[in-house]
Amino acid sequence: MLDFTEYTKIFISLFAIIDPVGIIPIIIAFTAGMSAQKRERVGRLASLSVFGILLAALLLGEAILSFFGISIHSFRTAGGILLLLMAINMLIGHKQAPAPNENADTEATQSIAIVPLSTPLLAGPGAISTVIVDAHKAASAAHYGVMALVLVALGITVWLTFLVAPWVSRRLGSIGSTIVTRLMGLLLAAIAVEFIAGGLRGLFPVLD
Template identity: 50%
Template sequence: MLDYADYIKIFIGLLAIVNPFGAIPLFISITADQNEKQHKQTINLVAISVAIILLVTLFFGELLLRFFGITIDSFRVGGGILILLMAISMLHAKTSLLKQTNAEANESAQKESVAIVPLAIPLLAGPGAISAVILAANKSHAVSHYFTIAAGILLLSLIVWILLHLSPWISKRLGITGINVFTRIMGLILAAIAIEFIANGLKGIFPILA
């Protein structure tokens, strides 16, 4: 079991990676032709999907790494690089192509349901968030540790649900500039977290660096 400060750090890092604020402009664009009932259903499905994806990752992600013979230190370096690339995109106020390509964005406009793909995955619960959850889960093997992170994931999903419901109001009040400023701040935090992942992974792979 980690300290409360460590769990707060994990939660803030995950919030920065998921970045529901940054997803608001795309969410509004994709759901523009939906009526009120469809809009609410989409929001509910997005929040539930994000929770399920990250919870499954939390409890079974490490088993998947073992299946493929990947060490956690190697995954720390790889995941850290992935998150760093996302952070660099966020510092430029852009949606990372690691989350969604232009082809996926164009295809999503032709789908009846966009809640799971591309909104829940890969836009919100994408490779970066999945990597962060696996790395956080590996910090301890206590049952309470897993359930604390699970509670953080559920809280994160609730925040996603609330922000998507408030997306029209937020978009009007903050505008694209306000959302971009918030995205850049989250990107800076994310870059620091990514460097820490990479450094710890390299220390594990090359003990002489410790």
């Protein structure tokens, strides 16, 4: 088991990689037009999903990737392509058709919370690979227990970020939110390109 300082560093590094504060404008863009209840549901589901994804990475991440023969670079490239598609939707102002019933509406809400908000934006390849690496720093059950607590703290941080996002959205107003959506679409496209480029460099070292 590592000392307290090391676990603090792990938390800080994962917080910096996930950057929940930095994606507040993107959260606003994807939850625009939702009622407070739906937005709260998205935030709760997203925070639980981030925790679940990173916990799976902690316990089974390397084994799962090895089992399917998937490298972290392939995962990064796939995540980048997914983000790019989302960014294009944000840039052209595409809106989903209204859900025909409550069940469909719930499914759409869950879909947004998990993809792209939980993954690959928050619990993306960088966070997953970091957790897998940190998991190998010690082999004791206590180490994995403390690592799980670190992930719980990160999940709570994500949930708090979703609680703050509506306040920021109200200050922006409708026109401000539209402008932010377009700007974040462009930013998200740039992030997606970086994901894809990083994955391709890993898959094809000759590109470096």
